[in-house]
Amino acid sequence: MKFDVLVVGAGLAGAAFAAALRGSRLKIGVVESRPPARPQGWDPRIYAISQANVAFLSQIGIWQHLDRSRMAPVYDMEIHGDSGGRLDFSAYDCGLRELAWILESSLMQHELWATIKRQHNVSLLCPAEPASLQQDASHATLSLKDGRQLEARLIVAADGRESWIRQAAGIQVRNTPYDEKGVVANFRCALPHRDTAFQWFRPDGVLAYLPLPDQQMSMVWSAPDALADELVALPPEALCARVAEAGGFRLGELELITPAAAFPLRLMRVNEVVRPRLALIGDAAHAIHPLSGHGINLGYQDARTLAAQLADLPDWRDPGDLSLLRAYARARAEETALLQYTTHGLNRLFKPANPLLAGLRNLGLNLTNQFPVLRNSLVRYAVSGHF
Ligand SMILES: Cc1cc2nc3c(=O)[nH]c(=O)nc-3n(C[C@H](O)[C@H](O)[C@H](O)COP(=O)(O)OP(=O)(O)OC[C@H]3O[C@@H](n4cnc5c(N)ncnc54)[C@H](O)[C@@H]3O)c2cc1C
Incomplete structure (x- = not known):
């Protein structure tokens, strides 16, 4: 099977990236090892979603369909130090409607999957897992464990913190547990x-x-x-x-x-976010301390930024071209580094x-x-x- 872009991992970052390319001419394959589960009752994984990502999820047609009875706005925030320090934030004081929304990971995951399943330019391969990755000048080849061979001009690794693709490509990480x-x-x-x-x-x-x-x-x-x-x-x-x-x-x-x-x-920093025909997004590209609640917020912005680079490419332009991918890496470097250092610094400061x-x-x-x-x-x- 031949694709323009092959996304490995359909968690929140990978599925949002595929959904953001709905209007493009690119032919997209999505490889995922297991379909998402919808837990009984409340999901233990509950995230604070920033306004920037409410805008992104609205733009790709997800936010409007989420069940409001399972979501809560945050209007105020109280932060307490360990010996009398206190900091208060208020949406009203900042001229904002709310500071963030709190909702379940599985609520977003469910809607993202429903969207990419009916997306005309996406083929969802699930359950499927990669067995080997090869690259040459014109394309990358991903062989699956079930024997299928997939060819693409760009591989997007959205397969989480332990990213198989990142390891197969030999990209080094620096872990600080x-x-x-x-x-x-x-x-x-x-x-x-x-x-x-x-x-x-x-x-x-x-x-x-x-x-x-x-x-x-x-x-x-x-x-x-x-x-x-x-x-x-x-x-x-x-x-x-x-x-x-x-x-x-x-x-x-x-x-x-x-x-x-x-x-x-753990704090995880990668040495390279892009290579020829390869880009990392979401937790495959970074892991941060959850004290600022920003993990998937970074991942969604990776997905938005990379999809924006690729969405309107003319036919003659190769989506795996390194100069294009470098523009994505540059655009994401500042916010990612800032949040990694801030959350790491705060964690150390309050030890x-x-x-x-x-x-x-x-x-x-x-x-x-x-x-x-x-x-x-x-x-x-x-x-x-x-x-
Ligand atoms: C305690 C805690 C609290 C958190 N709170 C927040 C919060 O409030 N706000 C926030 O923004 N973030 C929070 N996070 C971070 C957030 O959980 C992650 O950033 C987010 O889940 C990463 O999404 P992802 O799609 O990049 O990766 P993942 O969610 O890990 O998805 C990866 C996908 O790839 C698939 N996959 C993996 N390997 C393969 C393979 N070999 N082949 C095929 N498919 C594969 C997996 O099945 C999965 O579907 C928190 C994290 C923790 C630990």
Whole structure:
């Protein structure tokens, strides 16, 4: 089978990239090892989606079809330091409708799949997994484990943090493990959250409560490995008590609605994002600490930027041309590096191993809180990608 573009991995980044090429003349193949599952009840993977990506998902026809009863806006945000520091953000003060939307990964995944399945220029190959990758001057050949041979002028690796394609291409990564896991669970709360997100920089990690509809919330606790394992092993009542106490009973007593799960955290930087006939997007290209809730937000912007480079190519232009791919890499370099260094720096700054910094970091939060211009600029950068 011959394609112009072959996308490996149809998670959120890969499926959004394929959907963003709906209007193009490119013939697209999508290779995915397993179809997405729709969990019973609430998905443990709940993400904060920025305004820039609400705009992107609207532009590709996804956002309008999402079930509003499963989504919550964030109007306010409270960030607490570990010794009295506090920073407040408000959409109203910044002239925004909301700071972000909170919704399930599977809700977006379901709609993205429904879209690419009926897209005239996409062939979805699932279940399918690559067995070998070869490249020559004019095309790349991907052999699948089931014996099929796929040819394409460009391969887009959207196959996640452990990217098979990235490894097959021999692209080096620099991993910095955090020795932490992101523990996620969903709760019903005794007190209303009023569409506010909360974050606490604690001596035992970073705890976040993200609002969900119907007085429910999603927790992400980036905790040292031993504590993360302990939290996941706790019986429901003990976990509720621990999480409510860690959040200062801000939302009162809690009731568990989705069992806890833990994901190992690391900073991952790749040496090359593009090669001739190859581009990496999403977690295949970067992994960051979840404290800023930006992982898939970066991935969606990768998908948007690369698709924009390719969408209106004239017939004579090769989509695997390195100069074209380099323009994509340049366009994404700044935001990716900024978020990697900021989240890494914040994680290090709030480690208990830095007691001398304790006063300074809490003072920093309080000072930022005193200067609305600085504070609101930070919000605008976080939600839209520019000041
Ligand atoms: C605890 C935690 C909380 C987070 N919270 C947030 C948040 O609030 N906001 C946010 O934006 N991000 C958040 N993230 C990050 C987010 O989960 C990831 O950035 C996002 O899922 C990456 O999407 P992706 O499509 O690039 O990769 P993936 O979701 O990993 O998708 C990769 C796809 O490729 C497929 N695949 C893999 N290997 C192969 C193969 N060999 N052949 C075929 N198919 C293959 C997989 O089946 C999968 O469908 C969080 C992460 C963690 C760990």
